[in-house]
Amino acid sequence: MNFVDSTVQLDESVKVGHFSVIEKGAKIGKNVVIGNRVTIHEDTVIGDNSTISDGAVLGKPPKPAKTSTVKLSDNIPALTLGEDVTVGVNAVIYRGAEIGSSTLIADLASVRENVQIADYVIVGRGVTVENHVSIGTRTKIQSNSYITAYTTLEDHVFIAPCVTTTNDNFMGRTEERFDKIKGAIVKKGARVGGASIILPGITVAEETFVAAGALVTKDTEEKTVIKGVPAKYSKQVDERELL
Template sequence: MNFIDPSAAVDSSAKVGYFSVIEKGAKIGQNVVIGNRVTIHEDTVIGDNTTIADGAVVGKPPKPAKTSTVKLSDSIPALEVGEDVTIGANCVIYRGAAIGSNTLIADLASVRENVEIGDYVIVGRGVTVENYVKIGSRTKIQSNSYITAYTTLEEQVFIAPCVTTTNDNFMGRTEERFDKIKGATVKRGARVGGASIILPGITVAEETFVAAGALVTKDTEEKTVVKGIPAKFLRMVDERELL
């Protein structure tokens, strides 16, 4: 019912559901629970006490389109998943990512290669995390948000549902764009409200509060509330809300 390559190291305490595949060189830790129809690709490392729900694809080798701005190196390291991680149903996590301990990757989320995710992070249902993204510990990304390539979210950032980050002011036109692609940097403790849009290269300063539906076109100042299209200063963040 399952295929487990003889070279895979699967701890005897691990539980594997039906019709799952574990490819060569994979390492499965203690008390790992693997659901039905899960694919764990070559050399993937799964930490102790991790749960992988039905239909997940873990450690998928990347293969970008010929027209993609992202170029892969010849050698991409194996996916490493820390301890006590939960990977939801039908998630796709690529080879070359690193997932910290006690992190949740919810149902239908996608995490690309060359991504670093810290400890105690929540990546919500249907979230897309593109390549070359860094996400700090205890950050929360709510359902259906889009984290574009070359974005940094520092520690304890809150990203509300349906937030969009962008990285290309040329939207795919001209050769000049290749040297200028850059995602947002959202600094420690910043909060970004639902359905907001952050333009390429913007820095959202520490403890900034971006109101729902805002269009952030300029760097923000620390501990400020910004709102509107384009986003403008409204007031300072209440001291009671600061970390």
């Protein structure tokens, strides 16, 4: 048995599984498939031809811990999903996120509030996208990577599995840190290899290739390969690999 609030806009072509909840004000487009045990919170908008897999939670209202540094505005906009979006099993997407068309949010992924994800993006299995993140068109983030708050990933960026981005050089100590929290900026076409770590505020330049396991401690130059701990220049990216 499902619960669908009387105010929900639900096209007759929508298919809803068992034991799902759709709260008031939600707008569900045409030919949407909603699995079992799905929760769609208040005012969430889902575009045509999207698929919401079993156990997903959409539009979850953010509620930081009492000790959290996150500050929320009084009016967080509803979650919006574009057309042809796929949301995986047990994925959680918060209210205040905006997901572009033809994007995949895979199984067990988490996308926080104040996040903008463009069209044709892949957010892989188990990926965490924290608040105040921007992700550009056709970017791919592979399984179990961590995209910290205040990070920007531009168009056509590739993030391999288990990449970690960071944003706080003080790691939670001293009041000074509040004005200096900043995630990475990964520019168009850059590629970041598996299990790499990017330190706070680093700019990874266009078409940079970060080798697997690198520790990126300073800004990179365009079209260069960097590797090591700490990461250093290795060579230029082969012209055949450029966008």
